[in-house]
Amino acid sequence: MTRKPLTADELNELVAGFGKLSRNLWWCWDQEAQDLFQELSPRAWQDLYHNAAAVLHEVSDYELRVRLQDAGFAGRVRSVLHNFEAYLAEKKTWCHQHAPELHKNPVAYFSAEFGFHESLPIAAGGLGILAGDHTKSASDLGLGFVGISLFYREGYFQQAIDSNNWQTEFYNPVDPQNVPVEPVLDAKGGRVVCEVEIGMSRVHFHAWRVNVGRVPVYLLDTNRPENEQHFRDLTLRVYGGDSTTRIMQEILLGIGGTRLLRKLGVEPSTFHMNEGHAAFLTLELIREKMASGKSFFDALAATKAQCHFTTHTPVEAGHDRFTPALMDYALQGYHASLSVPFADIMGLGRVNPTDAHEPFCMTVLALKVSRAANGVSELHGEVSREMWKSLYPNTPVEKVPIGHITNGIHLLGWMKGTVRKFWQKKLASNGDGAVKLWDEKYGHEWAAAINHTDFWGKMADPEFVSDEELWALRYKLRRELIEFARRRLLLQQHRVTAGDFIRFDRLLNPDALTIGFARRFATYKRAPLVFHQLKNIVKLAHDKHRPVQFIYAGKAHPRDDEGKKFIQQVIHLSKHSELAGHLVFLENYDIHVARQMVSGCDIWLNNPRRPLEASGTSGMKSGCHGCMNLSILDGWWREGYDGTNGFAIGHDSHPDNIAEQDRVDSANLYQTLTEQVVPMFFDRDAQGIPRAWVQRIRRTMVTLVPQFTTDRMVKEYTQKYYQMK
Ligand SMILES: *Cc1c(COP(=O)(O)O)cnc(C)c1O
Numbered sequence: 203m204t205r206k207p208l209t210a211d212e213l214n215e216l217v218a219g220f221g222k223l224s225r226n227l228w229w230c231w232d233q234e235a236q237d238l239f240q241e242l243s244p245r246a247w248q249d250l251y252h253n254a255a256a257v258l259h260e261v262s263d264y265e266l267r268v269r270l271q272d273a274g275f276a277g278r279v280r281s282v283l284h285n286f287e288a289y290l291a292e293k294k295t296w297c298h299q300h301a302p303e304l305h306k307n308p309v310a311y312f313s314a315e316f317g318f319h320e321s322l323p324i325a326a327g328g329l330g331i332l333a334g335d336h337t338k339s340a341s342d343l344g345l346g347f348v349g350i351s352l353f354y355r356e357g358y359f360q361q362a363i364d365s366n367n368w369q370t371e372f373y374n375p376v377d378p379q380n381v382p383v384e385p386v387l388d389a390k391g392g393r394v395v396c397e398v399e400i401g402m403s404r405v406h407f408h409a410w411r412v413n414v415g416r417v418p419v420y421l422l423d424t425n426r427p428e429n430e431q432h433f434r435d436l437t438l439r440v441y442g443g444d445s446t447t448r449i450m451q452e453i454l455l456g457i458g459g460t461r462l463l464r465k466l467g468v469e470p471s472t473f474h475m476n477e478g479h480a481a482f483l484t485l486e487l488i489r490e491k492m493a494s495g496k497s498f499f500d501a502l503a504a505t506k507a508q509c510h511f512t513t514h515t516p517v518e519a520g521h522d523r524f525t526p527a528l529m530d531y532a533l534q535g536y537h538a539s540l541s542v543p544f545a546d547i548m549g550l551g552r553v554n555p556t557d558a559h560e561p562f563c564m565t566v567l568a569l570k571v572s573r574a575a576n577g578v579s580e581l582h583g584e585v586s587r588e589m590w591k592s593l594y595p596n597t598p599v600e601k602v603p604i605g606h607i608t609n610g611i612h613l614l615g616w617m618k619g620t621v622r623k624f625w626q627k628k629l630a631s632n633g634d635g636a637v638k639l640w641d642e643k644y645g646h647e648w649a650a651a652i653n654h655t656d657f658w659g660k661m662a663d664p665e666f667v668s669d670e671e672l673w674a675l676r677y678k679l680r681r682e683l684i685e686f687a688r689r690r691l692l693l694q695q696h697r698v699t700a701g702d703f704i705r706f707d708r709l710l711n712p713d714a715l716t717i718g719f720a721r722r723f724a725t726y727k728r729a730p731l732v733f734h735q736l737k738n739i740v741k742l743a744h745d746k747h748r749p750v751q752f753i754y755a756g757k758a759h760p761r762d763d764e765g766k767k768f769i770q771q772v773i774h775l776s777k778h779s780e781l782a783g784h785l786v787f788l789e790n791y792d793i794h795v796a797r798q799m800v801s802g803c804d805i806w807l808n809n810p811r812r813p814l815e816a817s818g819t820s821g822m823k824s825g826c827h828g829c830m831n832l833s834i835l836d837g838w839w840r841e842g843y844d845g846t847n848g849f850a851i852g853h854d855s856h857p858d859n860i861a862e863q864d865r866v867d868s869a870n871l872y873q874t875l876t877e878q879v880v881p882m883f884f885d886r887d888a889q890g891i892p893r894a895w896v897q898r899i900r901r902t903m904v905t906l907v908p909q910f911t912t913d914r915m916v917k918e919y920t921q922k923y924y925q926m927k
Contacts, residue, residue: 216270216276217266219283220258226413230254231338231612232614236252239257243260290416297343301345308348313349317331317333326440328818332514335611335612336915337414340916344416349412350422353423356374360373361791368766383410394466396408400433406429407424407454446531449532453536456482456485457485461486472509478568481567484509506571507573509572513565513578530544570593574603575605579606580606581813582816608838609838609910610910613913620675625652657908658908659904662900669896670891676804676899679801679802683802684802687788690789709786714751715749715804716803717751717752717832718752718754718806720754721820722758723756726814734864735869742880743785744780752784752786753799754787772785804829807833815836822906828903831902842906847904848898
């Protein structure tokens with residue numbers, strides 16, 4: 203059959219569609235869309251770190267038009283664009299049914315960081331990843347939602363390890379031309395510019411819009427010619443610089459962010475502060491109300507009714523505190539516009555408002571000026587009520603108004619392509635009952651159904667997916683990770699010799715029980731804990747019949763020398779102990795590395811000092827890939843673990859003494875590892891299948907995967923906190 207060449211109109215339409223697609227992060231959770239960009243240039247896709255906008259720039263307009271004359275390719279493009287447009291236009295979302303009022307008055311979600319995709323590195327860790335996942339699910343659910351953050355033009359740091367195994371940091375400029383952001387323009391096509399008072403200066407800023415499916419996220423950027431250089435650099439880096447930079451970034455985020463929304467005509471029903479960094483927005487809301495005639499007292503009460511606050515950590519350093527002098531300095535210009543004594547403002551950030559020496563705490567401000575607040579797991583809710591009870595002196599601790607909503611992940615965004623394709627094929631080939639039932643219930647929108655308990659409930663059924671198939675999938679994913687790690691480790695060499703190519707292809711064992719640990723190297727996460735029993739771990743690693751290996755990754759905060767020492771220890775062991783070859787450290791942990799690791803490892807290790815891991819989310823990313831958690835009963839795992847769906851370290855309690863806790867936890871970790879994990883993994887039947895292990899994987903998928911999603915989480919936020927009853 204000969205096909206007619208595309209007409210000029212058809213071509214123009216596809217080219218324009220391609221451009222629009224590359225500038226909406228929807229592609230980062232649509233497998234077919236990613237496949238298109240990869241097909242355009244497999245090499246650029248890899249080298250440009252899966253950045254669709256940059257890949258499209260690599261391909262000339264002429265080449266694109268020629269390539270689209272390939273009918274197969276054009277057909278796939280058309281189908282993806284069709285799905286994309288249908289997604290954008292969808293009018294039957296969960297929120298259309300359950301929270302239509304939020305379309306007119308959306309939720310404004312303020313966060314100092316957002317982690318959407320590896321090509322836009324403006325997140326430092328779990329907080330940002332959660333914000334990104336929250337946004338993606340808000341889009342999927344059709345929630346009225348806008349995000350606010352900063353445009354860090356050097357992003358978060360890239361990690362390199364020097365010859366002393368010490369972490370060093372470097373920065374790659376983020377080029378707005380080459381990432382999926384668009385300038386925010388007014389009706390005449392000029393940039394929307396706002397101002398905010400910082401110190402004694404008026405600082406100008408403009409904004410970039412990130413399209414995340416159906417919802418916008420605005421990134422504020424002070425890099426404007428009107429500003430002095432040090433203000434132009436205010437938005438250079440995520441949490442860059444000292445506390446002066448920090449407070450100025452936070453003034454911009456909270457006060458500037460609110461002003462931008464006003465300028466854009468957005469009238470939020472709720473201002474959601476994701477962590478205390480954004481809490482200055484409450485001051486701006488108070489100022490607005492006083493400017494229209496309200497008293498301070500009334501303005502405060504009305505502002506309180508508009509705000510919601512989520513706290514994310516019991517770790518002290520995670521709560522910004524500013525000295526009275528710094529507050530006075532940074533807010534002097536702004537304060538002039540507020541007809542309130544400065545002491546009253548300071549009082550809003552103090553546990554004891556009359557203590558002139560108490561620093562100003564952003565968490566206290568957020569708690570005092572919000573109608574409700576929450577922690578991010580059941581245990582963290584409890585811990586937070588205890589932590590902040592002095593703010594509510596006449597309230598018994600269990601009545602302190604801090605609830606909880608347990609975190610989740612955006613499933614489709616985290617599910618590796620290999621696995622998405624596996625489930626899709628599975629559904630398609632199960633021709634008879636399964637697919638029919640599926641089609642009737644959900645239509646062909648399997649993407650929408652992936653969050654449903656029905657889908658994961660099927661994993662209990664060997665008729666739907668056999669032990670053999672699941673085990674084969676595990677092998678495939680482990681191999682993909684090992685090959686990824688080998689390439690990364692080779693590239694990590696300061697000098698590569700010809701022999702290295704072969705040497706590195708022998709690293710790591712595709713048959714070994716593979717244990718992953720990848721997190722920020724905050725000391726409370728205790729990265730080296732498992733190596734406290736070094737001799738025993740070496741024995742496990744060297745067992746010919748039941749080998750165990752470890753893959754580590756993670757960044758320490760640039761000023762956290764203790765965290766850097768942990769990195770140094772792990773790398774040292776990986777190079778100079780008997781664990782060499784059985785333990786590797788992958789540099790530059792980010793979303794891409796995380797996705798490879800949570801999918802390829804068999805065990806996801808989590809051993810924080812309880813109860814400091816407020817929730818943790820990386821362990822939630824593992825389940826849909828059949829990787830299981832081995833974790834302290836802290837954060838989400840205390841709720842998730844039921845005795846059949848992974849492994850627990852120790853009990854639902856912990857000693858108060860830190861040294862004692864470390865000793866007990868390390869012993870318990872070793873015990874669970876040797877008495878449960880290793881034997882179960884290597885207990886193979888005549889067909890070579892570890893039946894009990896695979897059964898546990900099924901339980902993981904049935905009980906955990908649909909539970910710990912941002913789909914569930916955003917619905918909870920909406921019904922519990924966003925909707926004013
Ligand atoms: C998921 C994720 C995190 C959060 O992990 P925790 O479980 O909270 O330690 C941090 N960084 C990256 C890159 C992630 O993908």
